Structure formats: structure tokens, C-alpha cells
Amino acid sequence: MTQADTITRILDSAEQLFAEKGFAETSLRMITTRAKVNLAAVNYHFGSKKDLIQAVFARFLTPFTEKLNKELQVVVKDNPSPSFHDVLGVLAKTMLTGIENNENYNKLSVFMRLLGLAYTQAQGHLRKFLLENYSQSYSAFIGYLKMAHPELSGREIFWRIHFAIGASVFTMSSIEVLRSMEQNDTGAKSSIEEIMNQLIPFLAAALEQEQTFNVNAQT
Incomplete structure (x- = not known):
């Protein structure tokens, strides 16, 4: 998986989860699970x-x-x-x-x-x-x-x-x-x-x- 693919998967997953559950109720772990990436990838590409x-x-x-x-x-x-x-x-x-x-x-x-x-x-x-x-x-x-x-x-x-x-x-x-x-x-x-x-x-x-x-x- 390329870095661009990883970024897209994280953004797509975050977008869907935020819309479904709200910002506060959505954890980074939920996002990484749906995107099938590890937490380090989110921290590396986005920071927080x-x-x-x-x-x-x-x-x-x-x-x-x-x-x-x-x-x-x-x-x-x-x-x-x-x-x-x-x-x-x-x-x-x-x-x-x-x-x-x-x-x-x-x-x-x-x-x-x-x-x-x-x-x-x-x-x-x-x-x-x-x-x-x-x-x-x-x-x-x-x-x-x-x-x-x-x-x-x-x-x-x-x-x-x-x-x-x-x-x-x-x-x-x-x-x-x-x-x-x-x-x-x-x-x-x-x-x-x-x-x-x-x-x-x-x-x-x-x-x-x-x-x-x-x-x-x-x-």
C-alpha cells in the first residue's frame, strides 16, 4: 500500500465514522480498525x-x-x-x-x-x-x-x-x-x-x- 493509499483510507474511514457517530464519540482506534492501518500511520500522516x-x-x-x-x-x-x-x-x-x-x-x-x-x-x-x-x-x-x-x-x-x-x-x-x-x-x-x-x-x-x-x- 502506498502512502497516498494509506492517507485516503484513513480519511475515508474518519469521514464516515465522524458522520455516523460524531467527533467526540469517534476514537482513533475505531478509525484505524476501519481503515485497516495502525495508529502509527495516523500519527505519522496527521499528528492528532x-x-x-x-x-x-x-x-x-x-x-x-x-x-x-x-x-x-x-x-x-x-x-x-x-x-x-x-x-x-x-x-x-x-x-x-x-x-x-x-x-x-x-x-x-x-x-x-x-x-x-x-x-x-x-x-x-x-x-x-x-x-x-x-x-x-x-x-x-x-x-x-x-x-x-x-x-x-x-x-x-x-x-x-x-x-x-x-x-x-x-x-x-x-x-x-x-x-x-x-x-x-x-x-x-x-x-x-x-x-x-x-x-x-x-x-x-x-x-x-x-x-x-x-x-x-x-x-
Whole structure:
């Protein structure tokens, strides 16, 4: 087994176990058992469990953000005032890159579960890692949303985008369950692209709703 093969097996196993059990509940021994490697291999290639968690996120986020940045720049070049729908459409297209014609889109679903865990489980080192490595891409994306509606305050953008993230994480991390429910209820079974094509207008409409709110409002 080459070093590249070892790294891939460790990352694949860690990714699956973190998504299934959570970060705290997954031990390095569980990962090495599933990957069929020894603990020394994990320590050699990653150093610690924290570094391994960060590597799992980096494997998806680094190529994703690089492509997203390029695609958004192209959109803004052609349309200096993109709508929420335009920006979210680029996001969806980037997420679907490489899986449009591939039924095995499990990795996207797994990553969305991991993203949900990053919000719900205390992982201070992960938040620091994401800020240090991806804050520029995140800020640029938020900037494009602000271009679409400059009248919205930073707080309104913050909450709207996180409501949208919540809906996206739920939908994409539970995609197989939802597709099965759809088939039972309606007799149809949408492809991931069809689901994304319905999700984007829904999120755009929510982001573009005119009613503002006061987060300090009291009842």
C-alpha cells in the first residue's frame, strides 16, 4: 500500500465514522480498525485527532472553495449585480461538480452531515481552522449576496444565510431518506440535480423576502 493509499483510507474511514457517530464519540482506534492501518500511520500522516478532523474538512473545502471563487468571479464579470438566485445557482453548480452524472453522491451527503456536526458539536479548533483557511472565500460569498441586496444589514445577511445553511444541511445530509419518502408519498424519486433545482429557488425566495426583523425585538 502506498502512502497516498494509506492517507485516503484513513480519511475515508474518519469521514464516515465522524458522520455516523460524531467527533467526540469517534476514537482513533475505531478509525484505524476501519481503515485497516495502525495508529502509527495516523500519527505519522496527521499528528492528532484534531488535525485529522481538519484534514477531512480540507479535503472537501479546499477544491470546492477554489472552484466556487472562480465561478462567482465569472458570474459577476458578466453581471455586476447578481441576484440571490444567481449566486446560489453557482453554489449549487459547484457542489454538483463531478457528481451530476454519477449516482454515487454519498460523499456530498456525508460532508453535509459533517458540516451540521460542526455547528452542533463543540470543536473550537475546527472553527479556528475554518476561519484561518476559508474566511476569505466565505467573506467573498457574503459580499456577492450583499451586492444583490445592499439595503440589508450585516445582521440580516448573517441570519438569512444561516437559515439557508440549516435548510441545505438538512436536505442534503438526509437526501436518501427524503428521496425514499418522496417515492412512497408521490411515486416519484427525484435526482439530486432535480432536488437542488427545487432547493435553490426556495432559498433565494427566503433570502430575498422583503420583511426585515429586529433580533432584539421583545414580545
